[in-house]
Amino acid sequence: MTNFSGFKCLECTRLFGVTEAQYVCPVCSGNLDVLYDYENIGNQISRASLAVDPDLTIWRYRALLPIQDASPLPPLTVGWTPIYDCPRLADTYGVKQLLVKDEGRNPTASFKDRPGALAVVKAWEAGARVVTTASSGNAGCALAAMCASVGMRSVVFVPSSAPPPKIAQLQIYGAQVVLVEGSYDEAFDLCLAAGSHYGWYQRSTGYNPFMAEGKKTAALELAEQMNWNVPDRVFVGVGDGNIIGGLWKGFNDLSRLHLIDHLPKMMGVQAEGAAAVVDAVAGDGIVRQRPAHTIADSINVARPRDATRAIRAIQESGGSGIKVSDDEIIRSIAKVARSTGVFVEPAAAAAFAGFVKHSENENFDPQERVLLMLTGHGLKDTQAARRAVSEPLRIGPDIEPGISALADFAQ
Numbered sequence: 001m002t003n004f005s006g007f008k009c010l011e012c013t014r015l016f017g018v019t020e021a022q023y024v025c026p027v028c029s030g031n032l033d034v035l036y037d038y039e040n041i042g043n044q045i046s047r048a049s050l051a052v053d054p055d056l057t058i059w060r061y062r063a064l065l066p067i068q069d070a071s072p073l074p075p076l077t078v079g080w081t082p083i084y085d086c087p088r089l090a091d092t093y094g095v096k097q098l099l100v101k102d103e104g105r106n107p108t109a110s111f112k113d114r115p116g117a118l119a120v121v122k123a124w125e126a127g128a129r130v131v132t133t134a135s136s137g138n139a140g141c142a143l144a145a146m147c148a149s150v151g152m153r154s155v156v157f158v159p160s161s162a163p164p165p166k167i168a169q170l171q172i173y174g175a176q177v178v179l180v181e182g183s184y185d186e187a188f189d190l191c192l193a194a195g196s197h198y199g200w201y202q203r204s205t206g207y208n209p210f211m212a213e214g215k216k217t218a219a220l221e222l223a224e225q226m227n228w229n230v231p232d233r234v235f236v237g238v239g240d241g242n243i244i245g246g247l248w249k250g251f252n253d254l255s256r257l258h259l260i261d262h263l264p265k266m267m268g269v270q271a272e273g274a275a276a277v278v279d280a281v282a283g284d285g286i287v288r289q290r291p292a293h294t295i296a297d298s299i300n301v302a303r304p305r306d307a308t309r310a311i312r313a314i315q316e317s318g319g320s321g322i323k324v325s326d327d328e329i330i331r332s333i334a335k336v337a338r339s340t341g342v343f344v345e346p347a348a349a350a351a352f353a354g355f356v357k358h359s360e361n362e363n364f365d366p367q368e369r370v371l372l373m374l375t376g377h378g379l380k381d382t383q384a385a386r387r388a389v390s391e392p393l394r395i396g397p398d399i400e401p402g403i404s405a406l407a408d409f410a411q
């Protein structure tokens with residue numbers, strides 16, 4: 001049994017049965033939305049049933065995921081990441097409550113473990129032995145680890161400029177790593193072509209309709225963690241736009257099931273040098289491809305592959321798009337770490353930078369409750385982090401001169 005009932009094209013609105021499409025729309029090549037039988041779901045889960053479910057992973061929301069009952073699940077523990085309350089930051093920036101969700105606590109240290117776990121289940125259902133994806137790094141790491149955990153093979157296309165820790169992570173999990181001497185956007189096109197040529201199961205973001213479903217688990221989870229009283233706004237970094245679109249789907253699922261009574265405004269944050277979605281929202285809604293350049297490699301996207309889903313999430317929710325500079329992103333890495341104790345990579349710091357910018361520009365309603373999605377761990381890009389700090393004190397091991405050199409630390 002599954003509650004998954006078909007697809008709807010986000011562009012031409014045509015409907016397809018579960019076996020009539022696999023990736024994009026067979027008619028217009030638009031990205032697909034996954035449809036469910038919500039009446040059935042409502043009979044299967046409730047606040048009460050979830051409250052007694054001991055499974056603290058994304059699979060507690062199985063009824064809301066497009067998988068068969070018999071499908072084996074990868075064993076790594078994905079989801080149920082902590083949410084921290086940050087009252088001092090809430091005071092500083094004039095909101096009632098500020099929460100951060102630490103997605104770096106997932107098995108490969110990013111949000112991408114959510115869709116990665118679902119990808120291997122869908123690959124298994126499709127009878128595939130090899131799964132491929134294009135990635136700026138995190139999606140590939142998550143896929144590589146999930147594949148390793150179930151004995152599948154992965155082929156990951158990343159730009160050769162990816163941060164070295166991400167490349168090390170990919171290799172150590174045993175992925176076939178393809179360093180593409182080009183951009184993420186170029187790696188994406190190569191991955192699609194190679195995947196269809198060799199018959200590999202394709203995970204690439206946007207193209208695979210199920211990845212937004214994996215991403216929505218963060219919305220389901222945070223609602224439950226917050227006792228079904230969801231925040232007024234959610235800030236998240238946007239590259240392809242699949243996370244923000246998936247989160248919006250999750251909140252809408254909960255609303256349809258009467259599990260929450262209001263929907264958060266979705267705040268999409270992009271770097272100034274890679275802002276195709278934010279520019280489209282601010283302009284005529286049309287996405288224009290431009291060369292992308294930002295230190296936040298996870299959102300360094302020239303041609304967002306899930307722009308329609310992202311733009312709809314922002315517009316339907318009454319949220320907005322925000323651009324932040326690389327300098328603001330770098331400073332935010334230190335600010336987040338020093339004010340919350342959570343170390344994040346640049347694309348996650350962008351969510352905080354967007355929050356700060358929103359407080360400076362428009363001012364929050366002082367009654368608002370805000371959540372920042374901290375999508376990836378800081379150890380994934382230590383070079384970027386070191387740009388946020390000065391050189392540490394360096395001294396010899398001799399005791400007397402050492403003690404004098406430390407005089408400044410004594411206050």
Ligand SMILES: *Cc1c(COP(=O)(O)O)cnc(C)c1O
Pocket residue numbers: 110111112138139205237238239240241242243244298299345347348375376377
């Ligand atoms: C992938 C990613 C994002 C952006 O997600 P999109 O779906 O591409 O918009 C943000 N932060 C981190 C750490 C990521 O890995």
Ligand SMILES: [Zn+2]
Pocket residue numbers: 009010011012013014025026027028029030
């Ligand atoms: Zn279509």
